[in-house]
Amino acid sequence: MVVIQSPEDAQALIARHRKAFRADKTRSLAARKAQLKRCFDMVQENKERFVEALQADLGKARHEALLADIGSVESEIASLVDGMEEWSKPEYPSVPLINKFDGCHIVPEPYGMCLIIAPWNYPVQLTLGPMCGAIAGGNTVVIKPSEVTENTSALFDELIPKYMDPEWISCVTGAVKETTLLLNEKWDHIFYTGSTVVGKIVMEKAAKHLTPVTLELGGKSPCIVDKTANLNVAAHRIMWGKTMNAGQTCIAPDYIICEEAIQPALIEEMKKVLKEFYQGNVEETKDYGRIVNARHFDRISAMMEGATVALGGKTNREKLFIEPTVLTGVNGDSPVMQSEIFGPLLPMISSPSVENTIDFINDRDKPLALYMFSNNKQAINQVLSRTSAGGVCVNDTIMHVATPALPFGGVGPSGIGAYHGKHTFDCFTHKKPIMHKGLGMESLNKMRYPPFNPKKTAKLIGFLMKTPDWSGAGKAKKKLVKLGLLVVVAGLVAYLAF
Numbered sequence: 001m002v003v004i005q006s007p008e009d010a011q012a013l014i015a016r017h018r019k020a021f022r023a024d025k026t027r028s029l030a031a032r033k034a035q036l037k038r039c040f041d042m043v044q045e046n047k048e049r050f051v052e053a054l055q056a057d058l059g060k061a062r063h064e065a066l067l068a069d070i071g072s073v074e075s076e077i078a079s080l081v082d083g084m085e086e087w088s089k090p091e092y093p094s095v096p097l098i099n100k101f102d103g104c105h106i107v108p109e110p111y112g113m114c115l116i117i118a119p120w121n122y123p124v125q126l127t128l129g130p131m132c133g134a135i136a137g138g139n140t141v142v143i144k145p146s147e148v149t150e151n152t153s154a155l156f157d158e159l160i161p162k163y164m165d166p167e168w169i170s171c172v173t174g175a176v177k178e179t180t181l182l183l184n185e186k187w188d189h190i191f192y193t194g195s196t197v198v199g200k201i202v203m204e205k206a207a208k209h210l211t212p213v214t215l216e217l218g219g220k221s222p223c224i225v226d227k228t229a230n231l232n233v234a235a236h237r238i239m240w241g242k243t244m245n246a247g248q249t250c251i252a253p254d255y256i257i258c259e260e261a262i263q264p265a266l267i268e269e270m271k272k273v274l275k276e277f278y279q280g281n282v283e284e285t286k287d288y289g290r291i292v293n294a295r296h297f298d299r300i301s302a303m304m305e306g307a308t309v310a311l312g313g314k315t316n317r318e319k320l321f322i323e324p325t326v327l328t329g330v331n332g333d334s335p336v337m338q339s340e341i342f343g344p345l346l347p348m349i350s351s352p353s354v355e356n357t358i359d360f361i362n363d364r365d366k367p368l369a370l371y372m373f374s375n376n377k378q379a380i381n382q383v384l385s386r387t388s389a390g391g392v393c394v395n396d397t398i399m400h401v402a403t404p405a406l407p408f409g410g411v412g413p414s415g416i417g418a419y420h421g422k423h424t425f426d427c428f429t430h431k432k433p434i435m436h437k438g439l440g441m442e443s444l445n446k447m448r449y450p451p452f453n454p455k456k457t458a459k460l461i462g463f464l465m466k467t468p469d470w471s472g473a474g475k476a477k478k479k480l481v482k483l484g485l486l487v488v489v490a491g492l493v494a495y496l497a498f
Contacts, residue, residue: 064244087422103436117193223256
């Protein structure tokens with residue numbers, strides 16, 4: 001157990017990790033893979049304990065715990081282990097003519113000491129996923145799991161020292177005091193997942209030391225449904241995305257925006273879907289989670305004020321239960337539209353046209369995700385080209401974050417930076433450019449030394465500076481040169497063959 005009760009405690013922890021990093025303990029790829037294997041073993045060997053902790057903290061269904069939390073970590077580790085050797089290799093970029101005889105390459109190097117502050121909604125995935133990325137990148141890591149999910153946090157506190165190298169990876173539990181003590185110190189990289197409000201505090205703390213940050217935040221992710229959409233498929237995929245973890249998902253569809261004429265039909269399809277999902281009794285099913293605590297229950301419940309309940313609406317504070325609820329009679333000024341819901345409420349906004357929908361979205365902060373259900377390619381392209389979001393999924397929800405090939409992250413108020421798969425490795429490494437300058441050709445290099453004259457300046461500009469090729473003639477010349485070389489090579493091969 002790592003206890004942080006004073007600035008001196010935080011400084012001692014950082015000094016321990018700094019010593020390990022400077023001793024090159026984390027540099028070897030074999031050592032990184034060994035730690036990733038230890039993390040994989042930790043999850044595998046304690047899978048049932050993690051499931052039980054998630055059920056105790058969030059009422060999370062076993063299916064969701066195994067797939068969305070535990071399975072996603074196992075998959076991320078597999079991606080990192082499979083790819084990190086290739087990703088660690090130097091990159092050799094194309095260089096100007098004057099540098100052709102120099103050794104120019106880019107090396108991914110670890111930042112150093114990383115602090116990872118995790119949220120409560122997917123506490124296993126969003127703690128261990130970034131932690132493994134930091135390990136793969138060659139960093140030392142301190143994780144700070146959320147105190148809100150106390151059972152999962154206690155499990156981390158027990159297992160991390162048991163499985164992971166304590167000089168390399170540490171777990172600090174606690175609440176605001178402990179987090180503040182950690183943030184007051186200097187880190188080489190901070191990775192935070194959570195609310196935009198706290199994200200601003202993290203960024204402010206990091207700015208004092210000019211520490212680079214990755215902020216995975218949230219926002220109001222719109223879900224557009226137009227009249228060409230398959231409403232049955234849309235209802236299934238929207239309600240699945242909204243009911244996962246009882247709506248406590250940063251990329252859950254936050255509100256539906258569609259033409260008023262299709263709302264009744266879409267609501268009817270949603271009613272059928274909920275009955276199909278939960279056999280008509282959402283409160284008693286084990287497949288639907290609970291709100292994390294009473295404070296969040298009260299916050300979400302208050303958002304229904306002034307709206308019409310078109311579907312659902314049942315609540316039970318004692319059980320922290322809020323039924324999946326569709327709200328109508330909502331506009332941009334309604335209480336439910338003032339902040340991210342982070343719960344199972346789904347308001348419907350009326351919009352008469354694609355133009356109006358685009359304006360409505362663009363008048364608000366850039367969301368973490370944007371969803372659109374449509375069979376109209378022109379409308380889809382119009383929305384994609386004229387809106388901005390951290391990620392987009394057309395004709396589905398959530399699934400764009402399930403592939404490690406695609407980066408996951410926000411833009412502006414919904415986040416800074418991205419991760420998953422190779423993007424996780426890139427997130428925790430600095431791309432360091434290196435040039436090994438040859439000692440020869442000094443007559444050419446003298447062009448840059450004083451004394452200067454117009455002739456030297458003109459020559460140096462010609463060698464070093466690139467000018468725009470507005471007509472594309474330069475590309476055409478390069479193609480002709482390549483074609484000419486191919487002809488010469490082909491001719492030489494034919495000559496030697498005879």
